[in-house]
Amino acid sequence: MLQLSNPYAPIEQVFLEQVAAKNISLFIKREDLSHPFISGNKWRKLKYHLLAAHAQKANLLVTYGGAYSNHLLATAAAGAKYGFKTHAFVRGQVETNMQLALCKAFGMNLQFVSREEYKQKDALFASYFGSNQLAYQVPEGGAGLHGELGVAESVKDWELSEELKTPTHVFTSVGTGSTMRGLLRGVLENKLATKVHGVVVLKGAEAMAAEFADFSADSFVLHHRFCGSGYAKWDEALLAFIQSFASSTGVLLDVVYEAKLMQGILTLIEEDYFAPGETVLAYHNGGLIGGLSAYQ
Incomplete structure (x- = not known):
């Protein structure tokens, strides 16, 4: 049996004047502290994929991502830590950056493919690894049921915080939606009344609501107005917000996901x-290494 260590992801209260003035209690689930490279929701979403790969006696993890993907780095590090070789299909033209250099350092083989080829992920896997019984396909971002189950487990951590207990609202940033689905699953399994919120970082993604049709409509809210100019796009105002938040709380946010998440929460x-007296929990899902590109 593959032995996976439990991640260190404490819950910390955030003390800001504008929050206290509204009589709101704000907490952050520090998933970003779980591991230097397998950080945030990436550890959660990889857990059951790693167990499934081990169960089928696979020795190779094959996955997908962009050139600045935190998922690729997490998979590379997890593979090295738990004894798997790793291969990634990287979207777009060949390039070099710190993220990909770290992937290589952990032994990941990088194969760049065109954006058109990338859209056909199953076909890519079948073409290069279809006959390899030792290869295990990890969906982009660690999505799917395995990923959701890992995130759902984190809900049990809430009761370990004496100050938090059961939050009125829980927030996560949303890209593919799998982390939010995992939180909804966890809230449902633990029979909690917490409402789940997603701050969507993609522009024009209102149709995403259909992906949550199997959950009660009153159990979640998708917020679309905090995406700025769109995915992986930021401006000086967002960078100034990151600096202000970090200098006030000691918590650094990435530009793609978590800064927009926290900016959205504080705006709300x-x-x-x-309502006064309510408690808000925000999931900090990491992404800091990829986000450092904003400061180059």
């Missing part, structure tokens, strides 16, 4: 979206 607090 300022707008009296929450």
